[in-house]
Amino acid sequence: xxxxxxxxxxxxxxxxxxxxxxxxxxxxxRSVMRGGLGLxxxxxxxxxxxxxxxxxxxxxxxxxxxxxxxxxxxxxxAVVVPAGYTAQVLVPWGTPxxxxxxAWHDGLAMTPKRQAESVGMHHDGMxxxxxxxxxxxxxxxxxxxxxxxxxQALWAPQGGPTNAxxxxxxxxxxxxxxxxxxxxxxxxxxxxxxxxxHVADSPYNRRFTSASDMQLSGPVAGSxxxxxxxxxxxxxxxxxxxxxxxxxxxxxxxxxCEENWPNVFVNTxxxxxxxxxxxxxxxxxxxxxxxxxxxxxxxxxxxxxxxITPRGASALDDYRNEARTFGYQVEIDPYSGERAVKxxxxxxxxxxxxWLGKLVPGKPVVFYSGHDARNEYVYKFVSDAAWAPADANRxxxxxxxxxxxxxxxxxxxxxxxxxxADGRGEWLPLTPQARTRDGRCLHEALGLAADDLAGIxxxxxxxxxxxxxxxxxxxxxxxxxxxxxxVYLTLTNNSKRTGDGSTATYTNDGGSLDExxxxxxxxxxxxxxxxxxxxxxxxxxxxxxxDVAAFDWEVFVFGAAADDAxxxxxxxxxxxxxxxxxxxxxxxxxxxxxxxxxxxxxxEGVAExxxxxxxxxxxxxxxxxxxxxxxxxxxxxxxxxxxxVGPNGAEVTGIFATPDRTALFINIxxxxxxxxxxxATEPASGSVRPRAxxxxxxxxxxxxxxx
Numbered sequence: 001x002x003x004x005x006x007x008x009x010x011x012x013x014x015x016x017x018x019x020x021x022x023x024x025x026x027x028x029x030r031s032v033m034r035g036g037l038g039l040x041x042x043x044x045x046x047x048x049x050x051x052x053x054x055x056x057x058x059x060x061x062x063x064x065x066x067x068x069x070x071x072x073x074x075x076x077x078a079v080v081v082p083a084g085y086t087a088q089v090l091v092p093w094g095t096p097x098x099x100x101x102x103a104w105h106d107g108l109a110m111t112p113k114r115q116a117e118s119v120g121m122h123h124d125g126m127x128x129x130x131x132x133x134x135x136x137x138x139x140x141x142x143x144x145x146x147x148x149x150x151x152q153a154l155w156a157p158q159g160g161p162t163n164a165x166x167x168x169x170x171x172x173x174x175x176x177x178x179x180x181x182x183x184x185x186x187x188x189x190x191x192x193x194x195x196x197x198h199v200a201d202s203p204y205n206r207r208f209t210s211a212s213d214m215q216l217s218g219p220v221a222g223s224x225x226x227x228x229x230x231x232x233x234x235x236x237x238x239x240x241x242x243x244x245x246x247x248x249x250x251x252x253x254x255x256x257c258e259e260n261w262p263n264v265f266v267n268t269x270x271x272x273x274x275x276x277x278x279x280x281x282x283x284x285x286x287x288x289x290x291x292x293x294x295x296x297x298x299x300x301x302x303x304x305x306x307x308i309t310p311r312g313a314s315a316l317d318d319y320r321n322e323a324r325t326f327g328y329q330v331e332i333d334p335y336s337g338e339r340a341v342k343x344x345x346x347x348x349x350x351x352x353x354x355w356l357g358k359l360v361p362g363k364p365v366v367f368y369s370g371h372d373a374r375n376e377y378v379y380k381f382v383s384d385a386a387w388a389p390a391d392a393n394r395x396x397x398x399x400x401x402x403x404x405x406x407x408x409x410x411x412x413x414x415x416x417x418x419x420x421a422d423g424r425g426e427w428l429p430l431t432p433q434a435r436t437r438d439g440r441c442l443h444e445a446l447g448l449a450a451d452d453l454a455g456i457x458x459x460x461x462x463x464x465x466x467x468x469x470x471x472x473x474x475x476x477x478x479x480x481x482x483x484x485x486x487v488y489l490t491l492t493n494n495s496k497r498t499g500d501g502s503t504a505t506y507t508n509d510g511g512s513l514d515e516x517x518x519x520x521x522x523x524x525x526x527x528x529x530x531x532x533x534x535x536x537x538x539x540x541x542x543x544x545x546x547d548v549a550a551f552d553w554e555v556f557v558f559g560a561a562a563d564d565a566x567x568x569x570x571x572x573x574x575x576x577x578x579x580x581x582x583x584x585x586x587x588x589x590x591x592x593x594x595x596x597x598x599x600x601x602x603x604e605g606v607a608e609x610x611x612x613x614x615x616x617x618x619x620x621x622x623x624x625x626x627x628x629x630x631x632x633x634x635x636x637x638x639x640x641x642x643x644x645v646g647p648n649g650a651e652v653t654g655i656f657a658t659p660d661r662t663a664l665f666i667n668i669x670x671x672x673x674x675x676x677x678x679x680a681t682e683p684a685s686g687s688v689r690p691r692a693x694x695x696x697x698x699x700x701x702x703x704x705x706x707x
Contacts, residue, residue, distance in 0.1 A: 073610025120146025125246025245353025
């Protein structure tokens with residue numbers, strides 16, 4: 001989640017033990033966890049090191065190491081990369097996808113049509129899909145999320161948006177903003193000299209916006225929960241919104257994850273349990289799109305649908321169910337242009353991402369996701385179908401990838417995580433017959449019929465509350481080491497924490513959720529996370545056990561400023577960071593890889609030294625650090641290095657590399673005065689209209705990045 005649109009309300013009304021309280025009771029946790037793993041090498045090598053040793057069969061080899069010097073912190077209107085590297089701007093917001101569209105210039109006035117035919121706004125999660133098996137590193141479809149909008153930049157030629165805070169929004173302004181959200185698909189290609197460009201008029205270029213027709217699939221599809229005037233049968237919906245983190249499937253599709261979607265809706269009347277729990281506003285939507293309703297040009301309730309206030313006799317007479325068609329994982333085939341599908345079986349909440357677990361033939365397919373809000377949960381989906389390698393993506397071939405998606409994503413079990421103080425964890429099933437903490441069946445506790453899985457999915461957050469999941473410090477991106485299956489997860493921050501060991505809770509009285517939230521008002525500090533008003537965040541990792549419902553976990557690294565008194569991981573000026581957000585495990589084969597960490601920092605102790613950044617670490621060579629509170633510690637600081645820094649005002653997000661690892665793609669979101677040219681490292685000499693963009697980082701000699 002960008003801090004620009006961060007949800008400050010706490011919406012969890014449960015009394016479940018928060019993660020920081022778990023940490024408080026967790027004494028000598030790392031050694032306990034190692035014993036639970038049952039790995040003899042773990043006591044010497046630690047989590048990742050043991051995986052590396054096992055993957056290599058114990059053979060001696062030269063370990064992977066970073067081959068760049070940590071860059072200095074920067075506070076400039078430019079991207080900073082190590083010596084010997086270049087950084088190129090690619091497909092910034094407003095780039096026309098087709099030749100007939102208007103070319104960009106700083107004074108360009110956006111219209112609904114122009115925006116629908118151009119790259120969307122505020123790039124976030126992304127992935128590349130090869131167009132030919134032999135060209136996976138030079139020509140592919142880039143799929144990228146367009147998370148939200150900067151109204152001042154969007155409407156700069158007219159001096160800003162009309163009636164942004166009150167009054168009716170002009171219909172075409174609302175349409176343009178709706179079209180600036182969603183997902184962009186664009187073909188990109190690398191020339192012989194290493195320069196990247198998009199292919200105008202490529203048949204793969206297309207947009208999925210907050211107005212695009214989409215299909216509902218899985219348990220919720222066709223249920224009474226999602227019947228609307230647009231789709232009385234409850235099988236279709238319109239749009240995807242606020243897509244933040246992303247995912248991809250082994251069968252070659254993209255997953256766009258709906259995160260801060262609740263805030264574009266409004267309910268000024270009777271509150272539903274699910275819209276109160278998930279945080280739909282009660283006064284006005286974030287952009288006021290609902291105020292354009294009634295315009296003479298409105299078609300099929302395109303604006304009215306954002307007001308979910310019940311007004312008619314049934315759900316077919318108003319849009320009370322519209323918000324229930326949002327909050328899912330959205331599957332897109334980047335090759336075919338088929339209608340996108342919302343996979344409801346993976347839960348309904350503020351999805352930060354969708355991360356593929358270790359893939360094993362004959363075993364279920366697993367995806368992880370975090371609910372990015374204070375004191376919310378971590379989830380896992382386990383497919384009923386076992387993975388068949390014959391379903392793997394075949395670039396360049398035309399076939400029904402979404403049918404394969406239905407096989408793995410429409411039927412399975414959704415779990416929420418509970419973290420125990422001894423370094424173990426449990427996955428709690430969110431199924432109708434699951435037993436809640438007080439012994440009731442989950443469907444009974446929610447007031448649902450015994451077979452109402454759709455109702456549990458619609459009320460995913462309530463279901464996790466009742467099962468006793470662990471409230472976390474804003475779970476954001478995750479990434480998985482495909483060799484060991486270890487899962488890394490960023491917990492970006494949580495300011496609601498006290499230093500005196502006390503807790504305080506709000507109660508959900510059903511009142512206005514425009515008031516400061518419900519749930520945990522504060523949570524206590526503890527030995528492993530001992531910071532009141534924690535603004536720095538941390539990263540955890542876990543490994544699944546053979547039992548699908550059990551795992552082992554540890555803290556990987558704590559964010560901090562180098563001069564913090566509670567700098568628990570011993571960070572230095574060369575690698576200090578806070579508010580970890582984006583995360584990607586860059587597999588290099590033979591059980592080795594680089595973990596890339598991105599930040600969305602608002603922590604003053606770090607922000608005064610550097611803008612948001614990208615860091616790199618090779619987990620497999622860090623060592624054990626027996627007495628340290630985290631894997632990264634004072635004895636292995638050289639293993640964590642700053643690789644790049646973003647421009648002023650920007651979040652660094654979205655990350656992947658070409659298969660040959662010669663080009664690293666990142667996104668620069670909400671910059672203040674950037675880009676000045678195609679050279680991302682060039683600062684502007686004056687003021688420019690800011691544009692989010694993808695940046696391609698490469699070595700000047702064409703070699704693999706990072707090493």
